[in-house]
Amino acid sequence: MDRTDLTNMLNIKHPIIMAPMFLVTTPKMVIAALKSGITAAIPALNYRTTEELQDVIKHIKSETDKPFGINLIVNRSNIKYREQLKICIENKVDFIITSLGNPKEAIEKCKKEGIKVLCDVTDLKFAKKVEALGADAIIAVNSLAGGHAGNIKPKDLITQLIQNVKVPVISAGGVATNQQYKEMFGYGAAGISMGTVFIASEESGVNNEYKSAILKYKGTDIVSTEKLSGSKLTVINTPYVQKVGTKANILEKILNRNKRLRKYFKMLLVIKSMKRLEKAAFSTTYKTVWCAGPSIEHIDSIKPIQQIVNEITGN
Ligand SMILES: Cc1cc2nc3c(=O)[nH]c(=O)nc-3n(C[C@H](O)[C@H](O)[C@H](O)COP(=O)(O)O)c2cc1C
Numbered sequence: 001m002d003r004t005d006l007t008n009m010l011n012i013k014h015p016i017i018m019a020p021m022f023l024v025t026t027p028k029m030v031i032a033a034l035k036s037g038i039t040a041a042i043p044a045l046n047y048r049t050t051e052e053l054q055d056v057i058k059h060i061k062s063e064t065d066k067p068f069g070i071n072l073i074v075n076r077s078n079i080k081y082r083e084q085l086k087i088c089i090e091n092k093v094d095f096i097i098t099s100l101g102n103p104k105e106a107i108e109k110c111k112k113e114g115i116k117v118l119c120d121v122t123d124l125k126f127a128k129k130v131e132a133l134g135a136d137a138i139i140a141v142n143s144l145a146g147g148h149a150g151n152i153k154p155k156d157l158i159t160q161l162i163q164n165v166k167v168p169v170i171s172a173g174g175v176a177t178n179q180q181y182k183e184m185f186g187y188g189a190a191g192i193s194m195g196t197v198f199i200a201s202e203e204s205g206v207n208n209e210y211k212s213a214i215l216k217y218k219g220t221d222i223v224s225t226e227k228l229s230g231s232k233l234t235v236i237n238t239p240y241v242q243k244v245g246t247k248a249n250i251l252e253k254i255l256n257r258n259k260r261l262r263k264y265f266k267m268l269l270v271i272k273s274m275k276r277l278e279k280a281a282f283s284t285t286y287k288t289v290w291c292a293g294p295s296i297e298h299i300d301s302i303k304p305i306q307q308i309v310n311e312i313t314g315n
Pocket of ligand 1: 020022045145148195292293294
């Protein structure tokens, strides 16, 4: 799997994307990833202003000429979507990863500028929709992914998608070893998007408690919580998470169901959860909510990104 549709599309050495991770991915990680022969994407949401986003893109470009992307949340909860898209186009990033919404506008605008658009999908129906809109590739987010996981197992999802869509299928979720990496290509993936495996890298800027938790906890300690963003999010089942529970309470459920209130409630929840995750990632607090996927099972030491990539690709 040295040459795949993904390596050809982006002209990279290994068919891997360091997946965008809210509050975790930093320019330092992206630069290290690009230098290791893979590509990477950074969430626009990590920056409070579009000026900051622009500075980051310029900084990465000044350090390396290798291709990288920006992740855009394309639903209505992201009020800065249009501005962020404009910055990405003006600064000619190599690709966009769209998540949580309809990518039509991003595809239309990026295509004209030669910027590739890779769309997160969790099922065939949405995959067909984004393919029809002109997506260059799809990122198949499976049930083992960290963050907002899908519901379908990696093999089933990849197989179903490659049989029914023509664009390259990049698999996201549950890869942290060379064996898992090879399995995904065996199912027909054109590339892998990996997040969790890079959280405890040397270059990662999260605090030591978060990194230690990634090493200490096992795959079975990952639970899905509705408490943070309203949508299910995978987190480590720390004593604090156990204490507050993972199910939305009655008031949260009512607000979520009410069409008129839902939009504002979601925005509030997102702001609240961003603050909570930020605290857990960067300062020591007993209210620890650490986002990660079940592939923490295979992570037992803190390594440089280059070494992680070498071990996974078997180089
Ligand atoms: C801490 C963390 C934060 C994430 N943040 C985002 C995000 O901001 N945008 C996004 O599209 N996906 C996000 N994801 C999902 C990843 O992009 C990717 O799909 C996932 O990490 C793949 O599964 P893996 O963790 O098993 O490798 C996040 C995942 C994690 C673990």
